[in-house]
Structures are given as C-alpha cells and as structure tokens.
Amino acid sequence: MKNTSLKELALGSGSQIVGTVFQTGVNILLQVVLVRTCSLAEVGTFNLALTFSAFLGLILTFGLDRSMVYYIPFFSARQDRGSETGAIRSALAISVGGWAVALPLFLAGIPSLARGVFHKPELIPVLQVLTLGLPCFVLTRLGAAILLGYKKMWPAVWVEQMLVPAIRLAAFATAIRVSGGDLALGGKAYNLGFVLGAIVVIVIIAHGIKWPVNIVGKRIYRDIWGFSGPMLGASLLNNMNNFTEIFMLGWLATSEEVGLFSISYRVASVLLVFFIAITTVLAPYIAELFGRNRLDSFGSLYQVVTYCQLLITLPFWIIVFVEAPTVLAIFAPAYRQGTAVLRVMAMAQLSYLITGPAGQFLIMTRHNRLNLLDIFLTILLSLSLDWYFIPRFGALGAACAAAIALSFFNLLRLIQVFTHFRIHPFGRSFFKVLKPATVTFFTLIGISPMLPQMSELSRMMLVLPVVLSVYSFFFLSLLKKSDLVDEIRQIQNSLEERVA
Secondary structure, eight states: OOTTHHHHHHHHHHHHHHHHHHHHHHHHHHHHHHHHHSOHHHHHHHHHHHHHHHHHHHHHHTTHHHHHHHHHHHHHHTTOHHHHHHHHHHHHHHHHHHHHHHHHHHHHHHHHIIIIISOOTTHHHHHHHHHHTHHHHHHHHHHHHHHHHTTOHHHHHIIIIIIHHHHHHHHHHHHHHHTTSOHHHHHHHHHHHHHHHHHHHHHHHHHHSOOOTTOOOOOOHHHHHHHHHHHHHHHHHHHHHHHHHHHHHHHHSOHHHHHHHHHHHHHHHGGGHHHHHHHHHHHHHHHHHHHTTOGGGHHHHHHHHHHHHHHHHHHHHHHHHHTHHHHHHTTOGGGGGGHHHHHHHHHHHHHHHHHOSHHHHHHTTTOHHHHHHHHHHHHHHHHHHHHHHHHHHTHHHHHHHHHHHHHHHHHHHHHHHHHHHOOOSOOHHHHHTHHHHHHHHHHHHHHGGGSOOOOHHHHHHHHHHHHHHHHHHHHHHHHHHSOHHHHHHHHHHHHHHHHO
16 A cells, blocks of 8 residues: 555545435435325335345345455455456356345245234335345445445446435336335336446446456455355344344334334434445455555554544534434424434444444454454344333334444444454544534534524524534634644554555
8 A cells, every 4th residue: 555545545535425425315315205205104114125125135245245345455455366356256156146046035935024024014015126126236236346346436436326326216206206105116116226227337347447368367256255254144234233123113013113213213324424435445445454464554544534534423413413303304294203213323323433443444354253243242132122122112212222232332343443453543632523522512402492483494504504613613723722633643644654
C-alpha cells in the first residue's frame, strides 16, 4: 500500500457514502409509498416477505461476496494472478450451481413456512414472487464484490446502490399505485431492478477488468470454501441477528406489530449510512495490510475511522432520537405510536458508532470462526430476550431485545480486537468529539417544545439546520481550544509512514 492509501480510502468512502445515502433514501421512499398505499397489516406483510427473501438471498451468496473482497486484493498484493482469476471463476461457478439447486427447494417450502411458522397465509404469493428474483440478486451482489476487490468503487456503487434501488423504487411505486395495493404485483416490479443490475454488472466486469490471456485461473475451491464457508455461516447468523426481531414478531405478534417495528427499524438504520460506507471501503485495505504483514498500522487506522464516522453521524442521531415522533409522522400520523421503538433502536445503533469497525478487523484477518461465535452468542441472547419481551410488549419489546443484544455483540468484538491486536478506538480525541454532541443534544431538547406548530416535514427542515449549526459552532470552538486536529493529524501521519 502506498502513502496515498488514506486519500484512496477517503475517495472510496466518499463514493460509498454517496451510494449508501442514495440507496437508503430510495429505500425510505419505497416505505413511504408502501405506507401511504397499504394498511399497517399489509406493510407488515410486505416487510416480513422482503426481510425473509433477503435472508434467503444471503444463503444463495454462500459468503462468496466477502471472499472476493478478501481474495482479490490479497492475491493482487502477492502478484499471484493465477489464484486471483481462479478465485473469481470458482466463485461464479459455485454461485450458479448453488442457486440452481437451492431455489426450487426454497419455493417448495414457502407455503408450509407461511402457514405453519408465521401463521400468515397472505405471505405466500408475495414471498414466492420475491424469491424468484434471488438469482439476479446474487449475481448483482457477487459482481459488485468483485469490483470492490479491484477497488473499482464507483462502478460497484453505481450498480448496486444507485441503479438497482432506483429501478426498484420506480417500478414498485408504479405497480403498487396502479394496482391499488397488490403486493404480489409490487414484488414482481421490485425484482426488475435485480434483473437489470445483474446484466449491467456482468457487462462491466467483462469489459472493465483486464485479465491476462496467458494466465489460466487456478481452481481454488477448497481455499474459497475454507474462507467463505465460515463467512456464509457468519453472514447468515449476522443477518439472522439483524432480522431476529422481525422474524420473531412475525411468529409471536400480529402483522401490525411487524409493520410498526419494521418502519422504526429502517429509519434507525439510516444512522449507520456512513458507518456502513466506510466499513465497506475499509475491507480491502485491511486485507492488503494483512497480506503485507503490516499489522502495526491497524491501531491508527481504527482510531481515524472511528473518529470520522462519529463526527459525521452524531448530529443526525440527535435529530432522530429527540424528534422521533416527527420523523415517524412523516410516513403517516398513525406511526407516532412507534416513538419509543425508534428511540430504543437509535440507542442500539449507537453501539456500532462507539465501537467502530471492530468486526471488519476480525473478518479481514481471517478470524472468521471467532466472528461466527460472536454472532451465534448474540442470536441466542436475542432469541431469549425476544421470547420474553415480545409477547408482553410487542414491537417495543422487540426493540429492547435488539438494543441489549447488539450492545453485547459490539462490546464482545471490541474486547476481541483489543485481545488479538492490542488496538482500540478510545484515544485522547475520542471523548473530545463527544462534547459538541452532548451540548447539541441538550440544546435541541430545550428548544424542541418552543418550536411553532407546523407540518412534520417543515419542522424537520427547521430542526436540521439548527442542529447542524449548533453542533458545528461548538465543534469549531473545541478545535480552537484543544489539540484535537493535531492529534488526528499525528495519527494520520503515523499511519502513512507505516504503510508507505
């Protein structure tokens, strides 16, 4: 890695931020269309089908997307082009063969699942339609991972996070409005984005990556399964960890409770936009440093990334937490009843922001089984909490279970990263970046009751610049009175010297 690595990381993060923000915005708009066209029960049904089909899609990826992000830069750093191209060809062969066998089994099991597990027969047609689009979902995801492995950030972002979501939204909104709320037809339109995305990503890979003609890719199925096997388990468990509450609500509660929780969950997920973006870009750089045995650079990289994502995300976290009723009312007034759910889910996301990208350091240094153990323990805790809380408190109980489980999960990863690499994100500058956020938080609590009556959207348009102004003012004041910039710059210079 050259001494421009931090600049490359920043540029890559910029593209990921743009793509993630766009994708998140489109997904929120899709939920707005759904909420304003369908009943609360239908919103719950579609989100349950969407969540379960996404889980099935992750099964069909077999963990190969993460393998590409690891193997391509790893073999590239060692100039082993045979293994590099062999990994790609092997991954594509495994993927196509896998979903050709698994897809019919999934389709055959959907009626029993909908009636016997979720007790919701209305789920059957929607889930069947969404499941049929999974092969194209897998090809799009795998192709984007290959592009990321070659650090072709913008093509990957453009296809997976911009083109596909935009087509999905346009097609879904048209179908659902024309049909008057036919969820099955909406699902067919939703799949259109994956079909076009798969075609485009295949064309980009075929023409955008130059592979030497004289090199025959080595078939490294055993190595790929050695990495992607645990990654598949980790991905399944990780997404089971993310979706546990929706699945358990689908089993133990009504479709209305699923709808209420799913909207709050998706809004709270917006807070991780920058975290997800920079973590995605960070993966190949950690793999390359690991391939070059430059583990001494991990600590500085960890701290810089954590500081940056905290500084950018905290003001938006404050808005979502304090103005939760207003945020939910933008969808529909009935969703104000989910205020407590949204606030608890916002607290859950805060655990990711504080601990930073600890999981990526474990995954990209081949501590996959350790990562698998973390997720497994978290799911056991989450299921136990869901079993107790959901029958008593419904959607709020699911949110409390998620907050406790995710906090445990991130704390466990933080301890493991420190144990293996002796690194942590809590430098002298960490607590300094929390000061402007604390002042802004209590300022908004103080002025919120004094704001005039207005529409929810108008109120948010007023609150946003106020919060950003207060946060920026106190942050700039902090910079003048402390050596925060010098500390971050010292960390950056130290990192660049080590990887130069």
